[in-house]
Amino acid sequence: MTIVKDLLTFFMYAVIAIAAQNAVFTRAFGVSRLIRIVDSGELALSKFTLMLTVVQLLSAPLAFFANRLLSGISLRSALRPLVFVLCSGIAYLIVLLVLGLLSYKTQIKSLKDYVAVLGAATFNCSVIGTLLLTATGGYTLLQTMGFALGTALGYGVALLMVSEGQRKIQNRNVPSTFRGLPITLIYIGIIALAIYGFTGHMPSI
């Protein structure tokens, strides 16, 4: 029964993070990066989302335990960002090492694409923002992991929605001054407004 309850908690937090508290549409985490990715059209969205998910899931437990160590220190608010960057840095190095070993052993050429997006997927407001949110919100380890998974998948969903929207709004009917960044921001704003319709306004700060 406890296992079922834990699983439910995990998935509930994951679903909340994907939809009702989507990192991009409700908190604007990583929105600058998202717009760059969608605008450039060079990065494979699935590869970026996969790397983001792996890094997020590796750094979340590290940050959870690091935050516990910080709890007795009076300067923890000042130290937390550095410690969380270190946690995501460790996750980055682990993934880089694994990709390097895989590339050496299997000669799969597409692994280079994963290495190319790894930095942008790791040092991202979405990763550090989630770590800060779960640490300051007093989440348990299970809740932290569920929320981390949901945030990464939610970021992937946002990437997909914005790139699909971008494809449809990049036509001649859009005035030239609105093309690119302005129309993308307005489009994200309208999706954020639609999410309000389902969830109501929740303070993002």
Added chain:
Amino acid sequence: MHTDRLFLNNPVLIAGFGLAPIVIAATTLSNALVLALGVLLMLTPTRVLAAAVCSKVPAHLRLLVYALCAGLVYIPTYMIVRGVFGVGIEAVGLYLPLLVVEPIIIKRAERPQPETVMMALRKGLATTAGFLLALFLCAALREYLGLGTLLGHPVAAGAPFPLANYTAGGFILIGLLAAFWRWCQNLFKKYVNLEAKQEL
């Protein structure tokens, strides 16, 4: 023209950097002051420190070095901002510590060539100025439209556009402001081209 970060190549309204703190936290001018001091104390020192370290660091570790430098610079920044604003710092919540990985501060690490310390200093100051201009402009506009006040003082009978105070309104308003900025930019470029043709 390309190096003008204040108007023609504004890091927020043209390049789209630093959007998260502006969309969420810059809803009033008093919040903007907290963020402005944070960015002022973090952006240029981080860039200079990272530029000094990065000359000997392999390319795939540069983002890590930039983020770590930003994390280090954040410690004194937090203390100064806390000292100046006290509990007012809570108004911007996560968006002050989030500056350590904000692209406006660490994006330079993704370029293939590391920058010199002098260039980092010059561009850091120019980017800071461009960010602060966009930050105060957005915050003033959102406070007026969303609350009908400026720095807490009532200037309108009510809130002309209450949605401006929310995340969705932030996105839409900054999108509109970015479009207006581009329109002004195009007008200026046309004027410069016309002047050049007349001189010829």
